[in-house]
Amino acid sequence: MANTLNGAEAMIRMLDAHKVRHVFGLCGDTSLPLYDAMRGMNHGITHVLTRDERSAAYMADGYSRVTGRPGVCEGPSGGGATYILPGLIEASESSYAVLGLTTDISVGTYGKYPLTEVDQEALMRPVTKWNTVIKQAAHVPRMVRMAFRAMTTGRPGAAHLGLPYDIQYDPVDPDDIWADPMHQSYPAYPTAAAPGAVEAAIDAILSANSPVIVCGGGVVIAGAMEELDRLATRLDIPVVTSISGQGSLAETHACAVGVVGSNGGTDETWEAMAEADLVVFMGCRAGSTTTARWEAPRPGSRIIHFDSDPMVIGANYRTEVGVVADLRLALAEANSLLDARGQGHATFGGAAAAAEIKRRKFAAFHKLAASDETPIRPERVIDTLQKLLPADATVVSDPGTSCPYFSAYYQLPQAGRHFITNRAHGALGYAMSAALGAWFGRPGSKVLALMGDGSFGFTCGELETICRARANITYVVFSNSAFGWIKASQKDDKGARYHNVDFTRVDQAAVAAAYGVISWKVEAPQDLEAVMRRAIAHEGPSLVDVVTQPLEESNAPVRRWMG
Numbered sequence: 001m002a003n004t005l006n007g008a009e010a011m012i013r014m015l016d017a018h019k020v021r022h023v024f025g026l027c028g029d030t031s032l033p034l035y036d037a038m039r040g041m042n043h044g045i046t047h048v049l050t051r052d053e054r055s056a057a058y059m060a061d062g063y064s065r066v067t068g069r070p071g072v073c074e075g076p077s078g079g080g081a082t083y084i085l086p087g088l089i090e091a092s093e094s095s096y097a098v099l100g101l102t103t104d105i106s107v108g109t110y111g112k113y114p115l116t117e118v119d120q121e122a123l124m125r126p127v128t129k130w131n132t133v134i135k136q137a138a139h140v141p142r143m144v145r146m147a148f149r150a151m152t153t154g155r156p157g158a159a160h161l162g163l164p165y166d167i168q169y170d171p172v173d174p175d176d177i178w179a180d181p182m183h184q185s186y187p188a189y190p191t192a193a194a195p196g197a198v199e200a201a202i203d204a205i206l207s208a209n210s211p212v213i214v215c216g217g218g219v220v221i222a223g224a225m226e227e228l229d230r231l232a233t234r235l236d237i238p239v240v241t242s243i244s245g246q247g248s249l250a251e252t253h254a255c256a257v258g259v260v261g262s263n264g265g266t267d268e269t270w271e272a273m274a275e276a277d278l279v280v281f282m283g284c285r286a287g288s289t290t291t292a293r294w295e296a297p298r299p300g301s302r303i304i305h306f307d308s309d310p311m312v313i314g315a316n317y318r319t320e321v322g323v324v325a326d327l328r329l330a331l332a333e334a335n336s337l338l339d340a341r342g343q344g345h346a347t348f349g350g351a352a353a354a355a356e357i358k359r360r361k362f363a364a365f366h367k368l369a370a371s372d373e374t375p376i377r378p379e380r381v382i383d384t385l386q387k388l389l390p391a392d393a394t395v396v397s398d399p400g401t402s403c404p405y406f407s408a409y410y411q412l413p414q415a416g417r418h419f420i421t422n423r424a425h426g427a428l429g430y431a432m433s434a435a436l437g438a439w440f441g442r443p444g445s446k447v448l449a450l451m452g453d454g455s456f457g458f459t460c461g462e463l464e465t466i467c468r469a470r471a472n473i474t475y476v477v478f479s480n481s482a483f484g485w486i487k488a489s490q491k492d493d494k495g496a497r498y499h500n501v502d503f504t505r506v507d508q509a510a511v512a513a514a515y516g517v518i519s520w521k522v523e524a525p526q527d528l529e530a531v532m533r534r535a536i537a538h539e540g541p542s543l544v545d546v547v548t549q550p551l552e553e554s555n556a557p558v559r560r561w562m563g
Contacts, residue, residue: 003174007137008033009041010172011101011163014144016043017179020072022063022440023101024048024056028076030103030116033168048440048469051461053080055433057087058422058459060098062437065420066394066445068223069185070097070151071437077104078116081123081162086427089127092158093424094244095221097151097186099159100124104133106166120162129157137170141177148179152186155309156221187222187308190326198333201280201304201321208278208302211237211348214260214290217244217423218283218307218327225415227331228282229253234338238272238350242290243407245283246419251411254351258358261290262559264407268361270296270559272353278302283327286316289423292559306330365409368555372525375549378405378478378556384529385448385476386410388536393446395419396435399426400485401478401551402450408557429458432475436462439471446472446536453479453545456508463515466541474535475512475543481505484551491552492561508545519543 005013011034015023023045027035038047050056053075060071071091075084081102091098105114124131130150134143140163147159182188205211219228228248232239232255240260241248249256258269270292273279279297283306284290297303297317305313306323313322323330338344369383382405389395391413397403403421412418420438422430428451435449456477466473478484487501509519518538520531528546535542 004171005174005177006033006037006168007140007163007170007172008037008168010137010140010177011144012037012041012043012045013174013177014141014179015072016045017177018070018144018148019184020045020070022046022048023072023074024050024059024063024437025074026050026053026056026076026080028080028103030077030105030165031074033165034074034103034163048465050433050465052459053083054086054429055459055462055465057084057091057098057100058430058433059437059440061087061091061096061422062396062420062434063441064091064096064098065417066438067441070099070148072099072101074101076116077102077120078118081118081120085123085127086425088124088158088160090422090425090427090430092127092129094422095156095217097156097158099147099151099161100128101161101163103168104162104164107135107164108166120160124160127158128160131160133162134164134167137167137172140167140172145179145183148183152183152188156186187326190222190329192329193323193325193333197321197323197325198330199337201306201323202334202337204302204304204321205235205237205278205280206347210276211278211280212272212276213237213239213280213282214273214284215239215241215245215248215282216284216290217242219245219248220417222283222308222327224283224328224331225249227328227335229415230335231331232350234344235347236350237348238353240269240272242284242423243403243421244423246407247412247416250413250415252413255354257354258361259407262292263289264404264557265292265559266361266408266557268357271357273297276301278304280304280306282306283308285312291316362409373549374523374525375480375547376522376525376528377549378402378554379409380525380528381476381478381546381548382406382409384532387529388533389448390446393418393448394438394442396431396438396447396449397421398428398431398451398455399423400428400452400455401480401548402452402476404557406450428455431455432459433462435473435475436466436469436471439473446474448474448476448536450476451478452484453477453481453506453508454483454503457506460511463512463517463541467516470540472539473541474538475541477508477543477545478548479505479508479545480548480550482550487550488552488556488558488561509543512543517541517543519545521545521547523547
């Protein structure tokens with residue numbers, strides 16, 4: 001082989017061939033050849049040095065969600081491999097393509113008790129769609145191709161590649177460096193529905209009296225928003241979403257009811273779910289949150305299910321018609337069938353029903369949002385953001401205090417992935433880092449990240465990374481000096497027998513300022529809008545620490561606490 005590459009150089013060439021433009025990661029002993037290859041070679045990749053491998057994975061996740069391209073994170077052996085794992089399971093379970101690349105001890109030292117030895121392949125198997133530890137340098141190109149193929153086809157997910165230290169030095173034939181351009185984005189190679197399946201689904205929908213469409217994250221992942229808009233508008237059918245499904249329609253759309261379920265849903269939006277005589281799950285797994293632990297649809301309800309993954313069809317409900325296909329292709333076929341039938345008039349009264357539900361929901365919300373109570377009500381924070389954020393803003397939230405309020409009451413004015421939260425496993429500390437990944441992926445959009453002060457403490461060290469990147473991100477911290485979700489649950493489930501959920505109040509604004517972030521602490525409701533306006537307008541990292549009402553004292557839109 002003339003002009004050979006070594007294994008580390010082949011890895012960089014393969015990432016570049018797949019048009020990877022950002023890699024988020026953290027250096028380590030076993031990564032020395034890989035970093036040397038990144039430094040010395042000509043390629044189009046920007047490496048973003050992070051302060052924690054968890055953060056690197058969350059950055060890759062946020063990047064993937066806004067770009068529709070695989071996000072890539074890397075870390076060294078031992079602790080690096082274990083720290084990167086939480087981000088991979090979140091991406092995989094949420095159906096986003098993220099590649100975790102971990103360097104490893106030398107193959108030649110396996111079983112000799114070298115420092116940082118761990119069976120990476122066994123470690124990553126349960127949390128990824130596909131993974132391997134490369135055993136020979138000659139395998140590097142084909143294993144990278146396989147990882148990208150796995151991430152981007154079918155139901156997207158995470159992949160892992162282990163790259164041992166000695167293999168990074170071994171030769172690779174440069175003629176094997178190539179990539180399928182279809183795997184640069186996802187879903188790759190989308191498949192259409194079986195003949196007759198979409199028509200059967202349409203016939204079932206048209207036979208109902210009060211159907212509802214329930215959208216999960218699959219609609220946005222498939223880029224099916226325009227086709228869904230056509231279908232919902234022409235049939236005048238109400239559309240509700242899971243939290244992950246937000247952005248399937250603009251939430252200002254006439255047929256958009258809002259989020260349903262046990263988190264971010266309200267009694268008003270739940271009516272659309274509970275009163276439907278036919279439920280169309282679309283890119284939604286019908287899991288515990290969207291259905292409020294399967295409270296609705298009730299057993300015996302008519303169910304139509306569209307999804308790219310055949311494993312979710314019929315998993316929780318007996319399904320009258322299942323459509324296994326890429327959602328964009330399936331909905332395009334549905335609209336073509338309705339075009340051929342001349343079906344285009346208002347049918348189910350969805351817009352009128354949605355308007356009435358939203359009227360009642362927001363009447364209650366605006367009363368609370370106008371409150372001058374202290375600590376500041378979370379509703380006031382959300383209402384202020386609705387007034388100030390541009391229409392194309394990208395908002396990232398941790399799953400704690402901020403998520404249900406934002407999902408219930410902020411109306412996204414545009415379809416697409418403009419709201420990101422880690423709904424699969426709900427780890428705290430996600431938003432701080434995922435927001436930076438989203439900013440790298442969509443630098444022209446104002447990025448805003450929401451979190452509680454508990455989440456802030458998980459990954460605030462990444463504020464240094466954010467300042468180094470000079471990222472135009474505004475962070476909003478809901479400060480209530482507790483792990484609020486658990487404290488509210490202790491109130492509801494355990495008769496307010498609180499135990500070990502409170503911590504000392506920290507001045508998050510002062511912490512952020514120490515890293516170089518322009519920051520404010522807000523305690524008075526009348527100061528909130530002016531400060532938030534300045535923070536959002538700032539060209540660079542900014543943070544607003546808002547002392548907010550404790551979650552256990554609030555009117556949070558969480559179904560089991562409201563009643």
